[in-house]
Amino acid sequence: MIASLWHDLVRSFLAGSFWYQVAFLCFALGTVIPAALVALSRNIVHSALWLLPCLASTAGLYLLLGAELLAAIQILVYCGGIVVLILFVIMLTHGVGHPDVRVHNQQLAWGLVAAMALAGILLHLLRGEPWHVALSWAPPSDVTARLADALLRPYVLAFEVASVILLAAMIGAIVIARAERSE
Amino acid sequence: MSGPPPIPIQPYLLVSGLLFAIGVLAVLTRRNAIAVLMGIELMLNAANINFVAFWRYGGGRQMEGQVFAVMVITMAAAEAAVALAIILNVYRRFKTVNVDQINLMKG
Numbered sequence: 001m002i003a004s005l006w007h008d009l010v011r012s013f014l015a016g017s018f019w020y021q022v023a024f025l026c027f028a029l030g031t032v033i034p035a036a037l038v039a040l041s042r043n044i045v046h047s048a049l050w051l052l053p054c055l056a057s058t059a060g061l062y063l064l065l066g067a068e069l070l071a072a073i074q075i076l077v078y079c080g081g082i083v084v085l086i087l088f089v090i091m092l093t094h095g096v097g098h099p100d101v102r103v104h105n106q107q108l109a110w111g112l113v114a115a116m117a118l119a120g121i122l123l124h125l126l127r128g129e130p131w132h133v134a135l136s137w138a139p140p141s142d143v144t145a146r147l148a149d150a151l152l153r154p155y156v157l158a159f160e161v162a163s164v165i166l167l168a169a170m171i172g173a174i175v176i177a178r179a180e181r182s183e
Numbered sequence: 184m185s186g187p188p189p190i191p192i193q194p195y196l197l198v199s200g201l202l203f204a205i206g207v208l209a210v211l212t213r214r215n216a217i218a219v220l221m222g223i224e225l226m227l228n229a230a231n232i233n234f235v236a237f238w239r240y241g242g243g244r245q246m247e248g249q250v251f252a253v254m255v256i257t258m259a260a261a262e263a264a265v266a267l268a269i270i271l272n273v274y275r276r277f278k279t280v281n282v283d284q285i286n287l288m289k290g
Contacts, residue, residue, distance in 0.1 A: 142241030
């Protein structure tokens with residue numbers, strides 16, 4: 001099953017334009033391989049650093065899909081914000097970088113089985129579906145302007161709620177992480 | 184550029200599915216709470232790739248896919264900030280961030 005899926009995928013993939021395929025392959029491998037290293041690396045600092053190429057390649061995939069603003073947001077928020085935050089917390093919690101510390105719990109084998117089963121099911125579904133997609137690849141013009149339009153007209157409520165949630169998360173994080181007073 | 188898409192949608196969905204499975208693997212098997220959080224970030228990214236791919240291959244005129252992706256990134260930032268604050272507090276109390284050693288309520 002996997003072999004025939006692979007055959008279908010490769011054949012339909014090769015029908016496309018060359019440099020797009022090359023760029024897609026680079027970004028796809030740059031997303032999946034660092035992600036696997038994030039999950040399996042023995043050193044937690046290495047895991048956090050492998051997150052950087054993974055997220056940057058995801059931004060590259062967004063660029064290939066024509067979502068430039070999302071790619072910029074991805075770089076700014078994920079690579080610039082979240083990874084730095086994760087590295088800070090790793091350095092504030094010591095004793096986790098020792099090489100002799102076990103990094104996986106005792107369910108590693110079952111976790112591998114579950115993840116592979118999930119991947120297999122997803123690949124099977126991916127193959128069974130015809131995926132009726134648009135036939136023309138007409139470039140959507142002024143994507144960023146239309147995204148801003150969508151965020152501030154039909155989805156303005158979600159936009160405002162998201163900003164309130166960000167404020168609440170900021171205050172909550174400060175309150176939770178503040179050092180406890182002794183009295 | 185107005186011809187057929189340069190590649191079909193399936194490779195994007197394949198990358199997204201593999202990324203999601205890797206995120207599940209990290210969440211299920213890592214002991215460090217920070218690594219579990221990284222696995223969650225991987226899964227959110229997989230969902231985002233799907234949103235953007237379906238936005239583009241659905242014609243690119245309806246902006247809902249990108250709006251969803253923006254919201255997911257916002258929620259991921261908020262969630263990471265609160266989760267890391269909680270992890271810091273847990274570390275202060277238990278002197279560990281390994282999720283299998285934080286078993287105060289285990290009977």
